[in-house]
Amino acid sequence: MGVTQAFKLAVKSLSGSKMRAFLTMLGIIIGVGSVIILVSLMQGMTGEMTAMFEDMGTNTLDVMVTGRGSSRTVDVDDIYALYEQNKDVFMGISPAVSVKGTVKTGTDSDAFDATGVTGVSEQYAQLSKLTLAEGRFISYADLTARSRVAVVGSYIANTVFGGRAVGQTLKVNGNPFTVVGVLEEKGDSTAGSADDCLYIPYTTAAKMTFGRIESFVFATQDAALNAQGTALIDDALYAVFQNENYYTISDMQEIVDSMEEMTGMMTMVLVGIAGISLLVGGIGIMNIMLVSVTERTREIGIRKSLGAKKKDIMRQFVIEAGTTSALGGVIGIVFGAAVAVALGKAIGINAVPSLSAVALSFGVSVFIGVFFGFMPANKAAKLNPIDALRYE
Structure with a gap:
């Protein structure tokens, strides 16, 4: 089974149970959204303060x-x-x-x-x-x-x-x-x-x-x-x-540099705190994927009896976990960007999400999905096809 087919199966699985898929992605959505919001606001505040100092003359x-x-x-x-x-x-x-x-x-x-x-x-x-x-x-x-x-x-x-x-x-x-x-x-x-x-x-x-x-x-x-x-x-x-x-x-200029260094450290601390939500989201994905393996034991047994190899089974579940987290990351980016822009306008700063923050958040969300999806995928791949066919 190729990557494309595995991706189509992952999308079909997610669309078959929309509510469970959304709840699975919720941790990733909150985590990615929090990172986008915090980084955007901190960068906006840094930009405003830097502009203020530049007006006075660096x-x-x-x-x-x-x-x-x-x-x-x-x-x-x-x-x-x-x-x-x-x-x-x-x-x-x-x-x-x-x-x-x-x-x-x-x-x-x-x-x-x-x-x-x-x-x-x-x-x-x-x-x-x-x-x-x-x-x-x-x-x-x-x-x-x-x-x-x-x-x-x-x-x-x-x-x-x-x-x-x-x-x-x-x-x-x-x-x-x-x-x-x-x-x-x-x-x-x-x-x-x-x-x-x-x-x-x-x-x-x-x-x-x-x-x-x-x-x-x-x-x-x-x-x-x-x-x-x-x-x-x-x-x-x-x-x-x-x-x-x-x-x-x-x-x-030294004052501006010190201020930027300080706000950079604060941003990293806040991102680290928000990153806990991503970790929780990853654990949520792992738990749901483990449940999914149990629910689809007979399906795994049938596929193995028809010639599916261990790597095919692993690829299917890893891609499904990665797809779940990637979709959650996209929703989180949209949610975080909207909230960041709204909050920025409310407090009078230009809080536009940077491309680096978006790319980092999305990359981390996909990595977490793949990482936490590996254990359920490995469990599915190791199932004995005879035992899997007997599972009720």
Whole structure:
């Protein structure tokens, strides 16, 4: 008996008892569906987080120079000198001065406590990939003159000024600022989101905070140069402080790589847990196939008496088990893909099943069916034809 004939017999056997076949496949369906759903959701979440970091720029290096406890200091001119000397590595630089306080538009009822106020340079928009919807960004002239100008996010522009923010005035800790630009919407334009922000010249921010500028953002020409850029900054700062505890350098690309590695490990753990369902499904197939061998003992005896060999009997039952698990795998893939896409839309991520996840799930489901179908097939093949014909 050939493979084609054995496959036709397997399909006939499954169609003859649809309910039992479905219950046999249920474990495989749940297992494959669970793997597809979990892998799709994790890949969707990883993609969203990676995209978020890429929007901020994976070629950026965040440098914090505290210098607390040291008699030595590094000022803005020193950092800019480092940048000027290594323009083949660095694309740009910007100090970053965080201003704590309240943004108001004239009255106490218009206070915005959650709005992030940051002092930056004229290069910050390029470094952080900020796009203007209206007006302009901070200029070099604003820095030298310590101008009180501001670039606001879409939340403030829409909430306070009804979309017409350029030229309007708002107050930061009581200091009036003229809005010269509005950023394009990046998030959901709600309070506390990425759109609830306000940028002013870092020179003005430093004057308002009465503090030394400690935070800087470097951008390399390419993310592949991040390691070289980190080494240059580290060497320069270590030469001053002789102690790495006085500064920190954060590589955005390393953060992204670590995040992807972590989510990859989480995916493997979740897939392993979901894989238990596949194991249970395989055991279910084995049990049903053992029952099928018992029910078809006389059939096996007749086939052997007509000349069927041991390998023919084994092939029939192994193919039947593999067909059962393969069909369950297909149903599981369809079920898992549908649920994954629906859940992805519900939570706002792109959870589309990858080809690798589908191929892996289907391959494992077929392997489990064949593996667990071998024992019943071997039992059927070893039956004595005389004893099998006598079986009632």
